[in-house]
Amino acid sequence: MTVSLLLSGTLMHQLDAVGGSPVHLEPPRKAKNIVLMIGDGMGLAQVSTLFTYRSKEQVFKSFPVIGFQKTQSGDNLVTDSAAGATAMATGVKAPNHSIALDSQGAVLKTILEEAAEKGLSTGMVVTSSIVHATPAAFVAHSTTRYHYEQIAEYFPKSKLDFFIGGGKKYFNRREKDDRNLIYELKKSGFAVYDYFHSNLYNVYPSPTKRFAFFTADNQPLPAMQQREYLPYASEIAIDYLKKRSDKGFFLMIEGSQIDWACHSNQGKMLVSEMLDFEKAVAAVLKMAAQDGETLVIVTADHTTGGLGLNKGETGDKVKLEFTTNGHTASMVPVFAFGPGAELFRGVYENTEIYHKMRQCFGFE
Secondary structure (H helix, E strand, C coil): CCHHHHCCCHHHHHCCEECCEECCCCCCCCCCEEEEEEECCCCHHHHHHHHHCCCCCCHHHHCCEEEEEECCCCCCCCCCHHHHHHHHHHCCCCCCCCECECCCCCECCCHHHHHHHCCCEEEEEEEEECCCHHHHHHHCCECCCCCHHHHHCHHHHCCCCEEEEECCHHHHCCCCCCCCHHHHHHHCCEEEEECCCCCHHHCCCCCCCEEEEECCCCCCCCHHHCCCHHHHHHHHHHHHHHHHCCCCEEEEEEECHHHHHHHCCCHHHHHHHHHHHHHHHHHHHHHHHHHCCEEEEEECCCEECCCEEECCCCHHHCEEECCCCCEECCCEEEEEECCCHHHHCEEEECHHHHHHHHHHHCCC
16 A cells, blocks of 8 residues: 555645645644654664655655754763653653663653543553563653563553553563563453464454553564564554543554664665554554544654665665664654644754643643
């Protein structure tokens, strides 16, 4: 299915290209729902791969508002995913490796926790383990991102309604203790499913119960090895969260393995992960355009790999070249559509993502 088809209908009517640039239509001030989509490690070069490896219209061209966020952490010019996600989730610059704690170790309330306290439904969908750095920063609090089993302990007692991701072993085959967090999830109201016993496409979440689906024992497969659940999972998450609360919802979606492809300097893997993430973005945009009350924000926590697009014109002729296997300090793009999108224009710190979302929700 082409991006044009994915974005047919309401959204395409709202976006009128003049001179190649979308015209911004003034949205309502307040958003009932917010979907924050994070392409881990996704800078402008990674987004550019979509334009060079396809000749057809790209979904990122559909956004009427584009800005840039500065990504440095509380203690380093180059952030890691934990500090980057913490900044967006809490509005505070944290040290690298820290999960929703400030530099003094104080607990920081996250936008997901705030939304839940106000009666909104909340969810996360990721292509990593669910206890990995980015999702962890929205529901847990830890001095280090690598305490996976400790982070898992937050899920049964969290206010999270819905999650899909890997990492089942941190819940039921633990090394530090013999707790069965799957049982604890069920006891706290979750209907729990996993990749081994169920097919996600055959599971229909009931909004009367909290919902969890583990897509892998540890990390899910990469997209180039037939992992394809992200677009579908994003759709069912939105449908579920809308039914779960009439006050609105907050949903975080991460294309986690964009980062991993760049860490390993694998161009083909990067392209497959970006195409997968793009499909999820297109699906979310289409649903947001149909309801008219959902703000969609697409950004990254940092850039990875120092990627350059060299020696070619289009498609397979383009050579992807990396300058590092680590993160870089470059700014990352922020794409926004829906009520409050205009707030995301300009250049600002990553912490402003949190404050702008609170303003769009009307929490301030």
